[in-house]
Amino acid sequence: MTSYKQKHAGGNQMPFETIKYEVADQILTITLNRPDKLNAFNPTMQHELIEAFDKADADDNVRAIIVTGEGRAFCAGADLSSGADTFDRDARRGPVRRNADGSADYSDPQVRDGGGQVTLRIFKCLKPVIAAVNGPAVGIGVTMQLAMDIRIASEAARFGFVFSQRGIVPEAASSWFLPRIVGISQALEWCYTGRVFPAQEALEGKLVSRVVPADQLLDTARTLAKEIAAKTAPVSVALIRQMMWRMMGADDPMEAHKIDSRGIYERGRSDDVKEGVSSFLEKRPAQFKNKVSADMPPYFPWWDEREYK
Structure with a gap:
């Protein structure tokens, strides 16, 4: 875990619990930073990602954004430490507001999908966003990338829209983003099966724009970001x-x-x-x-x- 002192070195880093926020050469690198949990997504990460994009939009010194993961994963999906109740909103957040007939009031903000709030914020971003996918990206780990502009994958990357295998549905507004990026047939194949697939299949399916060796991933993303920032x-x-x-x-x-x-x-x-x-x-x-x-x-x-x- 990066220390508070390290995070403040040079005034170009911000203190967060689940992500790193580092600006250098007018490029912001956001690193999902729960490597012991394969960077699993939790409510703290949700709020910190939204805050990071807020800060990036307000900072004229940020010209481009790279999002990557610490350790061997990009993001292994939702944190499943709550077990079977992981996706039960009532169990985790308390009962949502009810209508007179006892049905759920879906307008209650408590119903809102956390991943969707992240992708909606990225969608509104005013800076180019590049995903540097360094390892497994499953569930929200892949759907959060769909609101990013360019996805570059390491040869070690794996992707999975695994929702059907967990008994839930795609989230993070991915039913809007994914078909627009890869086409309806490819989107449905990946979401119907819920299978985890390699980087080469992601490239062939137009989910990523290129696949590079692991040791070239961040350099490739930075080269592209620098071209945008410089010219x-x-x-x-x-x-x-x-x-x-x-x-x-x-x-x-x-x-x-x-x-x-x-x-x-x-x-x-x-x-x-x-x-x-x-x-x-x-x-x-x-x-x-x-x-x-x-x-x-x-x-x-x-x-x-x-x-x-």
């Missing part, structure tokens, strides 16, 4: 991330055209665009000044946030 405009990247993800649910390309047009208009008048064009013509690296914390365009956000109800 791109932060506000443009933040807008691109939300444009791509949110247009996956649009019902007509006109919706994309509307947002593209607003973006071209607003960014076309910005100091960043002047710098981008000038640096290209002058054959020098661009120095983009606009900040995500202060310079997002007035049309952002262009969507209405959904409520849990």
